[in-house]
Amino acid sequence: MILISWNIDSLNAALTSDSDRAKETRKVLQTITANNPDVIAIQETKLRSTGPTKKHQEILGQMFPEYNYVWRSSEEPARKGYAGTMFLYKNTYTPQASYPVIDAPDTMDYEGRILTLEFEKFFVTQVYTPNSGNELKRLEDRQIWDRQYTEYLKKLDAQKPVIASGDYNVAHEEIDLKHPANNHHNAGFTDEERSGFHKLLEAGFTDTFRKVNGKVEGQYTWWAQRVRTSKQNNSGWRIDYYLVSNRIADNIKRSEMIDSGERKDHCPILLEIEI
Template identity: 40%
Template sequence: MTHMKFISWNVNGLRAIVKKDFLTTFNTLDADFFCIQETKMQPNQLTLDLPGYQQFFNSADRKGYSGTAIFTKHTPQNVTYDIGTDEFDHEGRVITLEYPDFYLVTCYTPNSGTGLKRLDFRMGWEQVFQDYLDSLNASKPVILCGDLNVAHEEIDIRNPKTNHHNAGFTNEEREQFSQLLSRGYTDTFRYFNPDATDRYSWWSYRFNARDRNAGWRIDYFVTSNRLQDHLVEADIKDQIFGSDHCPILLTTKDLHV
């Protein structure tokens, strides 16, 4: 039985976190696939020495903003960037790797912003991105990971009552995540931990939020339902520091690369 480990982490600036303990953490986790969001860099701004890994970057047109990366031990059959709609394809938000048994998609979902000024953009993104996932899923199962910028249910946020109109916990965003799952996908952390409380992946830098564990669960591994028999473990690595997010983990079995 072959197990594979997937890690996803919004690092809030790859160049910044590399100056901390990123490489130690990276080597300790020893993942087959290490997916990163919010790289905040162009590929020529950093050279990472990661023996045994292939590196794929998708950077925003705007420097120091957004961006994604995947580091993998397994050579993909195909690599694509973005989601094929010009309105949404300038911020480096998606990378897709194709393997014999699945697609791996890392995503940094647009934040609706202060005062929800980008909520309309976000809602447009949701429709196009979910259709994109379905187009992949029609061919082979999907493993989606990343900072999806939504706490799905009240159990996924420390202070639900005071956040209902804040970006990441609006009814509109939460309904979009419900809609995604209804299309045939599994929130893997909830699959293994349906009732777990106080498990978060992001904490504001303000008000000592992480010390108080006043967090949000907005980072996910979401998989096609038909991969459920291949799921071994999903976890949140909340003892790992270096960003305002922590890494999340998915372990699978018997998938061919």
């Protein structure tokens, strides 16, 4: 089974805009489909609360003719057109979708951040983890989120093996970003966030990239859009992950990044696993 996960930073723009960035995004989508994945997880769709428009549906049907999809958008009292997730899966599968509420703080449970597919013998779930924000204003809420999300994955894992992916908004170790010394007090690399992610792994999950690739350095999934040379200099962060239940970790065949060309922000990640 091949799975791909990507924070797309606006599916709406990718499908309907004629900007240079939208064109770059569509090229990445073409690369994703060329890998013939069984399941595609997309974060930060930024769709309205009612989901894909009729035009979106037409374009998705053209781009992904062999796939069905389910989505989850931000809804009141959360901000409109914010966050959101979507799964596309080959139409030969018939998973059951669920839209978890994890008793998260503030409006986090309404932001469309978790989406889960239940297959006969395993779960596939994705997350768009809340960012701690400028001046770490949301760090305390983020710590609660991390604990609640870990409990959610543990409950899934108690039923059947789990494949979890998404934008976790944290670089786990110093080798997971280019400039660790300069970022210890910045969102995504605080001691609190790193500890939360470590506790998630300790709860019974494997970071598939490290399982396959060991301590390799310089492999990242995100480069700042606002820094002109971030990608040229590979000044990146690895904040997107595929995690699996420990008991299926030996089934992993590949866990890698997909080249997104000159496009900054996130790149897709790919997992191949026998399951």
